[in-house]
Amino acid sequence: MNSSIPKEKQKQYADYVKQITPTHSLPTNMAKAFLTGGVICVVGQIITNFAKSRGLDQDMAGTWCSVTLVFISVILTGFNIYPKIGKFGGAGSLVPITGFANSVAAPAIEYKTEGQVFGIGCKIFTIAGPVILYGIMSSWIAGVIYYILKIMEVIS
Amino acid sequence: MNPQTPARLTGSASMSFQNPVYVVSCASVVGKKEGEGPLGSKFDLVCEEPMFGEATWEAAESTMQKEAATLALGKAGLTPGNIRMTFAGDLLAQTTASSFGIAGMGIPFYGLFGACSTIGESLSLGAMSVAAGYGEHILCATSSHFASAEKEFRFPLAYGNQRPLSATWTVTGSGACILSGTLPVPEIPKKTDPLISEEGCVQITGLTTGKLIDFGLKDSLNMGGCMAPSACDTIYRNFCDFGRTPDDYDAIFTGDLGAVGKRILLDLLNEKGYDIESIYQDCGLLIFDGETQDTHSGGSGCGCSASVLAAYILPELAKGTWKRVLFVPTGALLSKTSFNEGDSIPGIAHAVVLEHVSKKDQKQ
Numbered sequence: 001m002n003s004s005i006p007k008e009k010q011k012q013y014a015d016y017v018k019q020i021t022p023t024h025s026l027p028t029n030m031a032k033a034f035l036t037g038g039v040i041c042v043v044g045q046i047i048t049n050f051a052k053s054r055g056l057d058q059d060m061a062g063t064w065c066s067v068t069l070v071f072i073s074v075i076l077t078g079f080n081i082y083p084k085i086g087k088f089g090g091a092g093s094l095v096p097i098t099g100f101a102n103s104v105a106a107p108a109i110e111y112k113t114e115g116q117v118f119g120i121g122c123k124i125f126t127i128a129g130p131v132i133l134y135g136i137m138s139s140w141i142a143g144v145i146y147y148i149l150k151i152m153e154v155i156s
Numbered sequence: 157m158n159p160q161t162p163a164r165l166t167g168s169a170s171m172s173f174q175n176p177v178y179v180v181s182c183a184s185v186v187g188k189k190e191g192e193g194p195l196g197s198k199f200d201l202v203c204e205e206p207m208f209g210e211a212t213w214e215a216a217e218s219t220m221q222k223e224a225a226t227l228a229l230g231k232a233g234l235t236p237g238n239i240r241m242t243f244a245g246d247l248l249a250q251t252t253a254s255s256f257g258i259a260g261m262g263i264p265f266y267g268l269f270g271a272c273s274t275i276g277e278s279l280s281l282g283a284m285s286v287a288a289g290y291g292e293h294i295l296c297a298t299s300s301h302f303a304s305a306e307k308e309f310r311f312p313l314a315y316g317n318q319r320p321l322s323a324t325w326t327v328t329g330s331g332a333c334i335l336s337g338t339l340p341v342p343e344i345p346k347k348t349d350p351l352i353s354e355e356g357c358v359q360i361t362g363l364t365t366g367k368l369i370d371f372g373l374k375d376s377l378n379m380g381g382c383m384a385p386s387a388c389d390t391i392y393r394n395f396c397d398f399g400r401t402p403d404d405y406d407a408i409f410t411g412d413l414g415a416v417g418k419r420i421l422l423d424l425l426n427e428k429g430y431d432i433e434s435i436y437q438d439c440g441l442l443i444f445d446g447e448t449q450d451t452h453s454g455g456s457g458c459g460c461s462a463s464v465l466a467a468y469i470l471p472e473l474a475k476g477t478w479k480r481v482l483f484v485p486t487g488a489l490l491s492k493t494s495f496n497e498g499d500s501i502p503g504i505a506h507a508v509v510l511e512h513v514s515k516k517d518q519k520q
Contacts, residue, residue, distance in 0.1 A: 003370035003500065010372035016423075017373065017381040021416050022321040029318075077314045086316015093316055102316050110312030113212040127315060 029090055036089025040096045044069055066097055073098035077105040103127040162287040167397025172362035172509075173287040179333050179358045179510070180293070180340040181350045182466035183227035185220050187302065187328030190455075190463070193444045198467040199329075200227050206303060206328065213304040214248060217330075218257035220459075221246065221299035224330035224466075225258065228295065232334045233341070233348035236261040239334070240291025243281045245274035246299045246458050247326075248308055249491075253299055263295060272379075272412050273366065273487030274298045275331060275462040276506030282335045283360040283508070292336060299330035300457030309376070309492060322378035324414045324456035327443060331462025333470070335360065355476035355514060362509040364394040368489065370502035376488075376495050380417025380453055383486040383503035387413060388424040390484055390505040395430065398509075402432045406478035409469060410505070411461035411485035412440035414453030439464035439485075461485040473512050481510045 003010065044065050051061035076082040082102045086093045093099050107126050111119040125132060149155050163171040184199045191202030201223060208216040208223075221244065229236065245268035246253035258265050270277040278296040285291050305326040306313055340350035340357055351358055369386035376382075387410050395401060402408070413421055418438045425432055439461045440454030465483060473481055486505040495501070 003372055003502070005369075005371055007372075013371045013385070014373060017378065017416075017420065020419055020423075021378060021381065024318070024321060077316075080314060083314055083316040087318055089316075090318045099316070102314070106312040106315035109314050110307060127311065 032088055033090045033092030036085065036092030037096060038092070040069070040093065040098055043072075044096075069096070069098050070101040073101035074105045077102045078109065082106075100128060100131065103131075162289065163284070166362075167364075167393060169367070170362060170364040170394060170397035171284075172398070173283065173360065175287045175289070176337060177283045177286045177360040178336050178339055178513075179351055179360065179470055180336045180338075181228050181232035181348075182331065182333040182470045183224050183231055184329065184331045184463040184466040185224040185227065186330075186459070186463050186467075187220075189302075189325075189449065190327055190329050190443055193449060193455075195443055195464065195468055198471070199463065200224075200467070213301055213307060214252060215256070217246060217248070217253040217299050217301035217304050220301065220328070221253055221257035221297055221330045221332070222260060224299065224332040225261065225295060225297045228297070228332040228334050228466075231349040231351075232293070232336075233350070234293060234334065236263050239263045239293050239295045241266060241285065242295040242297065243268055243278040244295070244297040245269050245278060247271065247305050253301070253304070254297070257299070258297070268298075270485075270504060270506070271487030271489050272300070272383075272457055272460065273485040273504050273506050274458045275465060276366070276411070276483070276485035276508055279333065279335070279360065279483075279508045280363045280365065280506055282333075283363060286335045286337050289337070292338070294335045295332060296335060297330065297332035298458040298462045300326055300328070300459035302326045302328045302457075305457060309490075319452060320377050321452050322375070322380065322414075322416045324379055324412060324440060324453045325444065325449075325451035326457040327412075327440075327455040327460035327463065329443075329457070329459030329463035331459065331464075331466035333466060351470055351474050353471075353474045353476070355512070356474065356517070357513050358470055358473045359511050359513045360508060361480075361511045362398065364390055364397060364507040366390045366504040366506040367393075368502045368504050370500055372500045374495075374498065374500050376490055376501060378416060378453075379412070379456060379488040379501070380414040381420060382488045382501040383411075383505065384413055384417040384420035384424060386503035387417070387421050387484055387486050387505040388428070390507045391421075391425065391432070391482065392428050392430070394482060394507045394509075402430055402435060405435060405480050405482050407469075408432055408436045408482045409461075409464070409484065410436075410438045411487070412454065412456035413438050413486055414440045414456065415446065416453050417486070442468065469510070473510055476512050476514065479512045483508045483510055 244254040444451040
């Protein structure tokens, strides 16, 4: 909206609001994120090690690890437990693959009332969509760079 | 003065009513979390089931608002046919919670959107209509639902994220009031519960219409900061227009500024030379216990100020705990689109002057 209040006064007010607004403690949040993310990774490592001990190679074990973590995350989202983990762990639960699974499962649950096509179909990637789009795009850019470097024989 | 004039206009956007406008009944319906809050025992109905027996959040909110309206009607001893018109609103896109909720009652309907300030807008228009003689009984109702508001403005409920400390918690609740030019009748018919006590009843005596104030803030998770300047502006203009000071009010309530907005409002009014700290409260801080209910800055939403008004402010006024109260619901006017397009969030606040009318004065 076009405000009638001069920019200078707006800035002054914004600074004042920033100053009096309480914020979460950054060190505490980082410690919680480290703990949560760490636990998720340890669980992943346990799954990988278990899969390897059953005779799978590294690639297959890694796939089993991802699939199992996604499954657990979706189940926890359905039981409304993942939001509580997310509230505690912040980025620690957002960045691992479990966070991605949560961001896909949550809209699917929320929008199912709007139908299979326009509800779940259209809105399932409302949060994860940008990750997929820009993830694929950046991997494409990385691939092009890799290709050029290979032609120039910088890397073999 | 012309005796036919229903209201005397004062200042640039205030009026005081010459004809009496009584609040003859009020009702509140809230969800489980609100029922567990400090005002829990005062609400008419606490629904433990967040879906209110419906299949979608939007239908749940409609049912809740309809329930509040039905209760208010019953308390006044009226039927939907007695209501000349309704002013109702909510937070959903195209205000469907209100239109679908009231639709089933067959009452002439005006749908409003003033974000969380809607009950102020609704009471203002309702009071004007009653004072002008456009209706014997007018219904004013608003609602908000935590789940439908999260879906409308933020993320799906099951998405795990962190809310900043400045964020407010949308109240699942609805408040409804019935305004009339005639006094509430306590006895007939039986089993009604109009807004009248041994001491007296409640009258709307004036109002100050809010202006959109935009200080350029863009943080939708700090609504208190976005709305506080408009509350300050409306309260300040109310004082100027009516020639009053904070001493003329026994209490001032804002809608949902929360802890952050409350602090800002007190500071802003202090700059203008008014200290209201001793009489000032915020509905968003009254409805939840911030310490134990994890609501961060406080409650918000159309249902926040409306349910606190119906459950706490109006009954206390009827009892005569306060003689004159300034009720200032606050709203942050944004949509998901305007937010994504990088627009700032203007605030609005409408002030309604509520007064206790003692039994003695009624007889005169």
